Every structure is written in C-alpha cells, then in structure tokens.
Amino acid sequence: MSSTEPRRTALDALHRSLGATMTDFAGWDMPLRYGSERDEHNAVRTRAGLFDLSHMGEITVTGPQAAALLDHALVGNIGGVKPGRARYTMICREDGGILDDLIVYRLGEAGTVPEYLVVANASNAQVVLDALRERSAGFDAEVRDDRDAYALLAVQGPESPGILASLTDADLDGLKYYAGLSGTVAGVPTLIARTGYTGEDGFELFVKPEHAVELWQALTKAGEGAGLVPCGLSCRDTLRLEAGMPLYGHELTTSLTPFDAGLGRVVKFEKEGDFVGRAALTEAAARAEQNPPRVLVGLVAEGRRVPRAGYAVVAGGEVIGEVTSGAPSPTLGKPIAMAYVDAAYAAPGTEGVGVDIRGSHEPYEVVALPFYKRRK
Template identity: 45%
Template sequence: MADLKRTPLYELHVQAGAKIVDFGGWEMPVQYKGIIEEHNACRTAAGIFDVSHMGEIDVKGPDALTYVNRLITNNAANMAVKQCLYSPMCYADGGVVDDLLVYKMADDHFFIIVNAANTDKDFEWFTQNAAGMNVQVDNISPQTAQIAVQGPKAAGILQKITDIDLSAIKYYWFDYGKVDGIDSIISRTGYTGEDGFEIYVNSASAVQIWEKTMATGKGEGLAPVGLGARDTLRLEARLPLYGHELSRDISPLEAGLDIFVKFDKGDFNGRAALLQQKENGVSRKLAGFEMVGRGIARSHYPVTKDSLEIGRVTSGSFAPTLNKNIGLALVQTEYAAPGTDLAIEIRGRAIPAKVVKTPFYVRSK
C-alpha cells in the first residue's frame, strides 16, 4: 500500500489496532473492535469517524451561484448563508458525476464536499465547467481534515469542547466556532441516520481534535468507527453510496432522488436528459429489500422474479439495528413496489427476498 494516501489521523488508527484497507486510493480503517460493536455504539451512544479522505473544493467569485447551479441538480439559489445542501451532479446524459454537499459561505462563496475517490475527477469537471465564468475554483482537500461525530450523545460530547451553542445549529446548517480552541466549521450533517456533526479543520489540527474528542467522550460510550460500520449505518438509513446507488450509469431519478432534481430553476448539466426520463418514466428503479431466506446479498448479485433476471443488487449487508439482512437493488420499475416477492442469486441459489419501504431505519426524534 506504499502508493496509497493517508489522512492526518492514520497513525492514530494504527495505534488503536484498526484493520487498514485500501479505500478509493486511501489507507483507511475498516474496523477497530468490530463492525457490529461500532455500529451499535453510534446508534446508542456516539461514534467518531475519520472522513478526512473526502474532497473539498472552494468556489469563489461573482458568478459563483450561477456556476454552482449549473453543476448541480438541486437549487442553490434558495440557500441562506450557513446553510448546507445535498445534490447530485450530472453529466449531459443524466448519469451522475458525483453526489456532494454544498455549503454557502457567502453570496459569492461556496464550499463543496465531494467523495474521496472522485476528488481529482470532480475537480477536473469543476475546472472544465468554469470556462467563461467569473469564478475561482480551488481544490483545498490537502489542507483540510474532516471528523464526524454521530449518535444520540454526539451533541453533548462535542458541546463540552466547543465555544458555540450547538443546539442553535439546525439540521443541514453550519456555523463557525472553536473545537478545543481550534478554528472550525461545524455542520449538523452526517451519513449515519443519526443526529451528529461534521467538523472541518486544518489538517495540522486533526490529531488534537480527535484525541480531545475521544478523551471527552470516553465515559459516554464514544467509539471510533471504521468504514465497515459507516456502510451499514448509511445502508440502514438508505443513504446512497456513489459507485453503488449512483454512478455514471445510474441517474438521480432511477436512484429515487427526484426531490433533489429541481427542473424549475433553469438550465443545468443533464436537465434535458433527466426531464425526458421524468416525462417518459424510468424503466428501472432503486428498491429496498429484506431477505426472507438465509443469506446476505452483496453488490452486483442478480435479482430475479420467477427465474427471470430483473436487476442487480447495489448494496447489501446484515443490518445490526434491525437484526435482518437487507439491501438495495436497481430493478425493473414494475417490480419495485413494497410487498413484491423477489429472489437474490447467492452463489448459484435463488434466495427469497421481499421489497420493503425505505429507509429501513429512522431514528426516534
């Protein structure tokens, strides 16, 4: 793994006994004590995640809003300063370049979070689309670290080391504050289905903030969480993963993300293709399922109905919170309705499954 990148927290993960894997060109912890234990810690207490591998792109200039709105399918024109926005970003044919978070820093300044494995590709796409626009686009990923603290006790733990009132930050909003004396951007966002925060700091301060948060949460059940439980947490909450539920070949409408495609805002990359999909109806659709028979569905496993292949699994796992085997699959639209009986091909055997409503898990408010 000599050529792989490392986050500023890599050595801490090794010291904690984490199992390290190659994830999108990064050496990342897949688990520490175990995926189920880490998953449950996040659901019942709190989990801390190193997400410093994610990409950060800064957009500034008089044309910043026009530029961002042309790139994304959602509508940034409705954002207030200090608000966050989730959106797919599409090619002309409606396929997805990436899905991302947009932070509005000022009327002429947006801070955009992209997926780690897509950072270079996305920055090139951002640069191509900046032609003729009065904007400055910078990849600030190397100097930016990101730490997420998620779970029912996340706010209480972070509040002890933060100088701002976290209860004043609404869901999908952010503020500026100090965490253990370090200047930070603190947003009430996450990828787990739980309440929680994501903290952006300069890379040099990541170790200090991680260690301080861990020490503060020690008596509260705070646990470091690797990529394994991050995946099971997001799957239970039906949050898409690029390369699985979204891709160059899977549009936002096929993925069931219609709410994030704003046709009335004017032109944007992929609008014509997506509008045609909307008017004609999509021929395939993302559906959630539970296994009825024994077995765990994995990505790319065939989905069948009466022995005919009707789609493929995009993600599948044991769900610790539900004590069930669940998954998401892109199937022919007529088979995507909850209650539909299906089968998943697992090692040559057709294992019964049933389409269910999603998200699989919704936290109690």
C-alpha cells in the first residue's frame, strides 16, 4: 500500500456493507455518515448511537517512572490519577502552544508497575508519540506506539448504559464519568471507559482489532429495541459543537496556550518538578489575568445562514473575533458557532454582534457555552 492511501480500520468492510459515505480523515478512511446525519445526531441525543473511533491514537506509557515522565511531559497532574480513573489534559510546546489535548487512563491495580494509556487525536498521534519519546530521556519508562493494538468503539446516548449492561457483567452503575475498568463485553476482553465526545452519557470500548466486528455486531443486536443506529464523524462534530467541546485545529492550536483557550484549569502548576512549557505558561497565566485574551463564546444565529471556521465576528464595523467551528444545530434548530471574541463582547446577551458571511453581516446572539447540556 502506498503511503498516500488512507488507513482503514478493522470495521471498514462492515461500514461499506452498511452503505456508509466514507471520507479521508487524518489519513484514515472513516464513515462520514450512513444516511441522514441529522437523524444520527438526534438518535444520540434521544436514544443511542454507535461509532467507530479506531482512528484515535493510543500510546502506552509504562514503567516505574511512567507517572514522573507524564508529569514532566504534560501539563496535568498525572501522578495523582488513581488506577481505573482518567484525566483530560494537554501536551504543550516549550513556548506554551498546545500540541494536542489528550485523555490519559491509569490502567492496572494499585501497587503494580504503573501503566497509562494516552489517547491522542488522530491528526496529532505521531506528533504526540514523538514528543513523549523525546521527553522520556532520563526516565525509567517505556513509550509504546499501540495504535495498531486497539480498535475503539463508542456507544453514546441515554440508552447506552442499558444496551451495554445487557452484554457485560461489569459494574457499570459504579463506573463514574472519566473512569475505566477491564471487563468483557459480549465475551470480548475490553477496556470499558465512561468517556465520550457527544455531551451524552456513554462508553468508549477499547478492544483488539480482531474483535471489533463481533463487538459491533453484538452491540447492534443488543441495541435494536432501544433505537441504536450507526453514526459517522459528521454527527459527532455537531454533537461535540452543541456540547461546547473543543476540537484540535479549530478551538485549539499551537498558536494558543491553554490560557488563551480558556482552559487554564488543566495546567497544574502545583505539581512537583518541572514540566515542558512551565515558564511560558506561567507568563501566559499572568498575561491572561492582566489583559484578558479573546474568550471562547457561543453564537446562535437569528437567521438561517451557517457560519464556518475562519469567518470574522464583527461589531460596530470592526472585526472583534473569529469563528472556530460552525454548523446547523439539530437540537436548537438554528445555526450555531463557537468563536473567540474580544473580552468586551463576551458577555451573554451582548448586542450588535454579527458574523461576516461573504460580505453580509448576519446578526448573532452571544451565549454561554455549552449550547446543550444533558439532564442527569
């Protein structure tokens, strides 16, 4: 296979048999949609959806000093993560720019050799792997590329706990958000994580690629009565947008620090030892306090025109920000966007704000994120 051909997941033939529209995403051939992306979106909000996320980048970090390495390499306090729990964090450059946002799972039992599963975005997996390997010098820890060792399926939506419970003896009731446990699902050895990127309750299931098809089929059968449908990346994007979740390359880039992105809370200065980017991030935190950077806000259209990433946000004839993500919202029934705007225009209800859509200044309402929050 030539290097220009996209990679295919273990579920590729199954997606095609279901009539999926495929697209190249970060070098992978992935399902964009199976039918109507609006129907898929609404299924996740009201019932359940099944996703193939095998394009995500899994990296295992293990060894006596695995925690110390991750505390040095990442901005979060990974040494404080207990076995069976997960943490949202970031990896930054020395200048504080965001290389990627990550979820780190602490595997194994207390007292065993520490083992962590770092899950990177597909587009940044090689960058993160290279950075972790480079930063591992001097630490008694191994950084292992496990992208080919896992397939990743996600079942998301209010019916997902019931669907999964019918296939496993694992204690799902006791599994908190941002926690994971080893178990079997439909007889398949699985790392079951209560995480997701949709704003709904749900689970991400890490399995060996050779078990992916049987697990997908078992979940599909178990979900028949609950309205489970296969879902592509298109509705995953509108779901995460409604939930106000950042997407790397849109809300997060190397030109932004976590403080510029309004996510300074992920930077843990109180942890012991130095970490990559500490000095630059200390300065960024002070800058943000003295002179607030642009703020990430929600915008809801008064009309029907859809804003797209890169469009200018305007007020009083001046450019005051930029759209980072935009799409029609199936849940709100209106176009929505996330945008970085000058702090003076960030308060919900600020009047006179619009988006420049091909020369026409369309009126938008400034709202607090997220646009949608599920009832618990």
